[in-house]
Amino acid sequence: MIESPNNSDTTRNSAPWICQGISANSHPEIENWGDSCMFPGCKNNREDLSKAKSISPSSNDRKLKPILGIALAIVASLGSGLYLWQKFKPCPEGQEKLNGTCSVIDKPESQGSAPGNSTDQINLVPRTNNNTLTTPIPFNPEWISQSDRVLFKGNSNKYRDNGIEAFKQGNYAVAIKNLEKAVFSDRSDPEVQIYLNNAQASFQGSPLKIAVVVPVENKETSAKEMLRGIADAQTQFNYAGGAGGKLVQVDIANDGNEPQRAQTIAQKLASDLNILGIIGHNSSSASEIALFEYEKANLAIISPTSTSTSLKSNYFYRTVPSDEITGKKLAQYADQTGINRVAVFYNPHSSYSKSLQNAFEAHFQKLGGKVSGSIDLSDSNFDPRQQIQALQGRIDAIALFPNTNTTSVAIGIARANTELSAQKLPMIGGDALYSSQTLNNGGSAVDDLVIAVPWFATNQPYAEQANQRWMGTVNWRTAASYDATQALLKAIAASPNPTRSSVEQNLRLVNLVSSETSGEPLSFTNGERSGDGVLVQIAPGALGKPREMINGFKLIEH
Known part of the structure; x- marks a missing residue:
């Protein structure tokens, strides 16, 4: 679990104060609630009144620049820690406990889980995709937040709740004040940072709007990892003044990695003509079904995590290597390490899992390897x-390609x-x-497991900055989400009056240098990013391992 930040400095005094640094080392005005200035490198404190002036917490003449300055200070100055979450709860309706984990199998008649009831209906169109009939389910307003509701309900934060209420009433100055405190109260929570940025954007007026779709239910950790990268890019964009004097607002949607819900959410987002682009979805199955709706609305989507080779469209982009690239990289590694016979475990009902299985097997066999079996992880x-036991003596290695809902089964194979x-x-x-x-x-059963990932934190400037901001080591989902948001905002800013059409056209021309991304240049060719990712291995005592665990991930090949 992530450790809670030490908030003692932020609670000793209730009145905020302004700091501008000193004449020899000044910085933009920022408002501080703790006793020490939050700007990186500044040693001023509340009691040094010759360097900082007290202000009333009810002051109405707050300027946007100080507000944004504090967001920048947060990005660069918070201490490092380590975070990894795990969610334990009863399985929602439509899921089953499989080896201790709630699992959703992508079957044609899956109903998904839809919290609450809603009378807010939109036009629902059945979709046939990859020979699977998918019928959308009714829309539930609880699935989308425009800074007007809490999606991550596990932690209490009164300042967040007060800020949301003020935002709903259009009182953006009060919302900003409360959300600033909310950020300090939970420095690892990306939802409150995005809501603070959104309040600032609305305070400025006529915000540009994008939406992100993440699996808050079922994969809360992955959802937060994605949102951290998105929040970082949004904060930087808004602090720099946005585009044409307009800041960006990010709506957050929760699809739970469920294709039917993803399709319904995509229809709803597409119907909001103010939304200029989409970041998401997380799973390939969700992205694949949602893409059909975005195509009809001429709405570009950039996924930081969907890797299936079946995802192809003029409106689809991604900031991670496709399964074709990843499968080839793993096949080459197997060949180079003397592996000749492999058993492949995968979920044929998952677009991602099946895509990776096909790519790996094709490349491995091309290199002269033998696939001794392709085994269904989702079989009841x-x-x-x-x-x-059945594979003893027949194979040299095991290839594990579960989707997120069958990872527990794959771990069971490692134990066996x-x-x-x-x-x-x-x-x-x-x-x-x-x-x-x-x-x-x-x-210890997963020690030495080699995994192909799109990115790994080493000494990249973004990794160091993000580790400090979020008080923990960020991973590839955060980095790829940061890159996706950077690309989308670049495409939006390239036109004086951005539209969905201009954004889609500009995405084709995006060319970000490494200093604008998580570490590698970014451009698209037919929606694909160049690069083949890296290989990491699970090992005891690996640098950057979670504090409470024995093993962690280490880089073995660029």
Whole structure:
């Protein structure tokens, strides 16, 4: 679990104060609620009245620049820590507990989980996709927040709640005041940072609008990881003045990684003509079904996490390598390390899992390797121990390509491999296994597992900045989401009066240098980003491992 920040400095005094630095080392005015100035490198404190002046918390002459200055200070100055979350709760309706984990299998008649009831209906159009009939479900307003509701309901934050109420009433100055405090109260929460940025954008007037779709339900950790990168890009864009004097507002939608809900949400977002672009979705299955709706509305989508090779469209972009690239990289690694026979475990009902399985097998066989079996992880009769026993002597390695809903089954295979094999077989896997769940539930059984991921934090300037801002080591989902948002905002800013059409056209021309991204240049060719990602390995004592765990991830190949 992420450690709570030390908030003692922010609670000793209730009145804020303004700091501008000193004449030899000045900085933009920022408002501080703690006793020490939050601007990086500034050593001023509340009591030094010769350098800072007290102000009333009810002051109405707040300027936007100081407000944005504090956001920049937060980005650069907060201390580092480590975070990894794991969510334990009863399974929602429509899911089953599988090896201790709630799982949703992408079946034609899946109903998903829809909290609450709603009379807010939109036009629902059945969609046939990859031979799977998908019927959208009724829209629930609880799925989308325009800074008017809490999506991550696990933590209480009275300042956040007060800020949301003020925002709903159009009292943006009061919303800003409360949301600033909310950010200080929970420095790892990206939702409150985005709401603060949105309040500032509305205070400025006529904000530019984009939307992000993440799986708040079912994959809360991944959702927060994505939102951290989005919040970073939004903060920087707004602090720099936005585009044409307009700041950006980010609406947040929760699709729970459920394709039917994703399609309904996509229809709703597409019907809001103020939305200029979409960041998301998380899972390839959700992105694939939602893409159909965005295409009809001429609305561009950039996914930081969807890698399936079936995702192709003039309106689809991504900031991660496709499964074709990842499958090839893993096949080459297997070949180079002397692996000749592999058993592949995957979920044929998942667009991502099946895509990676196909790509790996094609490239591995092309290199002379043999696939000794392609085994369905989602089979209700699947038994990891029986599978490993049946494969004894027939394979040299195991390839684990679960989707996010079958990772627990893959971890069960790793355990069986450790317990039953005379000599533990090498294992390779897809990026769905790059998570705290793998480390926590797998323990020593997943040691030496090699995973292909799009990005890994080393000494990139963005990684160092983001680690400080969010009080923990960020991963590839945060970096790819930052890059996706940077690209979308660049496309928006390229036109004096941006439209959906201009944004889509400008995305084709985006060319970001490494200083504008998480570390690598970014441009698109037919919607794809160049680059093939990196390989990491789970190892005991790896640098940057979660504090409460024995093992972590280490970089083994660029």
